[in-house]
Amino acid sequence: MADYLVVALVLLGVLLLSLVGLVVPKLRRRPEPRLPEAQAPTRVEERPVVPPVEAPTEPATGVVVEPPVVEVPPVIEVPPLDVPEPTAGRLVRLRSRLSRSQNVFGKGLLGLLSRDHLDEDAWEEIEDSLITADVGIEATREIVDRLRERTRVLGTRSTTELRALLAAELVNALDPTLDRSLRTAPKEGMPAVVLVVGVNGAGKTTTCGKIARVLVADGRSVLLGAADTFRAAAADQLETWGGRVGAETVRGPEAADPASVAFDAVKRGIGTGVDTVLIDTAGRLQNKIGLMDELGKVKRVVEKHGPIDETLLILDATTGQNGLEQARVFTEVVNVTGVVLTKLDGTAKGGIVIAVQRKLGIPVKLVGLGEGKDDLAPFEPTQFVDALLGTEPLARDA
Known part of the structure; x- marks a missing residue:
C-alpha cells in the first residue's frame, strides 16, 4: 500500500514539472509596450531614382564613337554696293x-x-x-x-x-543735232527695254555691265538679262557687274534659248517695277545668217511685251572702217538706234565716230575710254573734239 502511494506521488511530481515547463516560457515572452504616437518614427521622403549614366559603348571594331560635330555655316559678308559718280562731265x-x-x-x-x-x-x-x-x-x-x-x-x-x-x-x-540721249525711262508701268548687240570680241558683255553703271549713276534702277547663253562665263560676268550696283540678273541654263531668257528678263522687270531692263546678247559675226536670224528672233519675242526702246550696237574703235559694215548689217536686222564705241583710248583712229554717223545716220551715244569700271562716258561732240585737239575747251560758237 505504501509502495503505491510513493509511485502516485512521483507521477504527480513529474506531471507538475511538465506543466511548469510549458507555462514559464510563455510568461517570459511578454509583448513590448506600444509607443505613444508622438514618439512614432517619421517616414523618410522617397527620392526619385536617377539611373546611372552609362559610358558610350564602343563598337565591335574598338573605335570610339565621337559625338556628331555640328557645323556652323560661315557668315557671308555682303560687299557694299558701288555708287557710281554721275555721268555729267565724265567725258x-x-x-x-x-x-x-x-x-x-x-x-x-x-x-x-x-x-x-x-x-x-x-x-x-x-x-x-x-x-x-x-x-x-x-x-x-x-x-x-x-x-x-x-x-x-x-x-x-x-x-x-x-x-x-x-x-x-x-x-x-559729228552732227551735234542728233539725239544722243538714252531712252531709259519707264512708261505706263513698263520698264524701258535696252537691247545690246555686237560682234565677237568687241567687249560687249563688259560694256553692257558698264552701261548698267551709267544708268545707275543717272538714277535708274536696272535689271540685267543674260541672253548670251553660248559663252559659259558670260552670265557669271554680267551677274558680277550687276551685283556691284545692286542690279538683279535674270539668267537661264547654259545653251538655253536666248529669246526665252530675254523674254523672262522683261517679264521679271515688269513684275519688280524697275526702270530699265538691259539685255545682253551673244556676240555674232555679221556675215553669219543663222546667228543674225536668231538675233531677229530675240527682238521679236521681247516685243511681245512691248516695243524695244533702245538697241545699242557695240563697236570696237580699233576695227576702223570694218565697223561700218558691221553696223550696217546689224541695223538691218534689229534697227540699231545708237552706237557705243569702245577702246578709243587705245587707237589713233577716233575719226570712226564721224564715219559711222555719216554712213548710217546712227548717233554715237557712248564712248569707252579705258578699262576702268566707270570709263564709259556719254558722247558729246564739242567735248570730244576738244579732247582730240588737246587744248583749252572750245567755245560753242567757234
Missing part, C-alpha cells in the same frame, strides 16, 4: 585717255594748218591725216574743202584761229 574728266588720237587731230592737223604757206601738198597731207584717222573719204573731202574756203576768205594764220576753224568743222561733221 571731260577722261579727255587724257585720247592722247593717241591727239597725235593725229591735235598735233598733226594743227601743225599742218599753221604752216606759213598752205599749198596743195599741205592740203593733201591734211586729207591723208583725216583718212588715216578713219574719218572716211567723203567726210574728209567735205571737211578739207570747207577749211580751205574759210582760211582763204578769213585769211587766218594764228594757231588759235586755225584751231577754232578745225574744231568747228569737226563738230559740224
Whole structure:
C-alpha cells in the first residue's frame, strides 16, 4: 500500500514539472509596450531614382564613337554696293585717255594748218591725216574743202584761229543735232527695254555691265538679262557687274534659248517695277545668217511685251572702217538706234565716230575710254573734239 502511494506521488511530481515547463516560457515572452504616437518614427521622403549614366559603348571594331560635330555655316559678308559718280562731265574728266588720237587731230592737223604757206601738198597731207584717222573719204573731202574756203576768205594764220576753224568743222561733221540721249525711262508701268548687240570680241558683255553703271549713276534702277547663253562665263560676268550696283540678273541654263531668257528678263522687270531692263546678247559675226536670224528672233519675242526702246550696237574703235559694215548689217536686222564705241583710248583712229554717223545716220551715244569700271562716258561732240585737239575747251560758237 505504501509502495503505491510513493509511485502516485512521483507521477504527480513529474506531471507538475511538465506543466511548469510549458507555462514559464510563455510568461517570459511578454509583448513590448506600444509607443505613444508622438514618439512614432517619421517616414523618410522617397527620392526619385536617377539611373546611372552609362559610358558610350564602343563598337565591335574598338573605335570610339565621337559625338556628331555640328557645323556652323560661315557668315557671308555682303560687299557694299558701288555708287557710281554721275555721268555729267565724265567725258571731260577722261579727255587724257585720247592722247593717241591727239597725235593725229591735235598735233598733226594743227601743225599742218599753221604752216606759213598752205599749198596743195599741205592740203593733201591734211586729207591723208583725216583718212588715216578713219574719218572716211567723203567726210574728209567735205571737211578739207570747207577749211580751205574759210582760211582763204578769213585769211587766218594764228594757231588759235586755225584751231577754232578745225574744231568747228569737226563738230559740224559729228552732227551735234542728233539725239544722243538714252531712252531709259519707264512708261505706263513698263520698264524701258535696252537691247545690246555686237560682234565677237568687241567687249560687249563688259560694256553692257558698264552701261548698267551709267544708268545707275543717272538714277535708274536696272535689271540685267543674260541672253548670251553660248559663252559659259558670260552670265557669271554680267551677274558680277550687276551685283556691284545692286542690279538683279535674270539668267537661264547654259545653251538655253536666248529669246526665252530675254523674254523672262522683261517679264521679271515688269513684275519688280524697275526702270530699265538691259539685255545682253551673244556676240555674232555679221556675215553669219543663222546667228543674225536668231538675233531677229530675240527682238521679236521681247516685243511681245512691248516695243524695244533702245538697241545699242557695240563697236570696237580699233576695227576702223570694218565697223561700218558691221553696223550696217546689224541695223538691218534689229534697227540699231545708237552706237557705243569702245577702246578709243587705245587707237589713233577716233575719226570712226564721224564715219559711222555719216554712213548710217546712227548717233554715237557712248564712248569707252579705258578699262576702268566707270570709263564709259556719254558722247558729246564739242567735248570730244576738244579732247582730240588737246587744248583749252572750245567755245560753242567757234
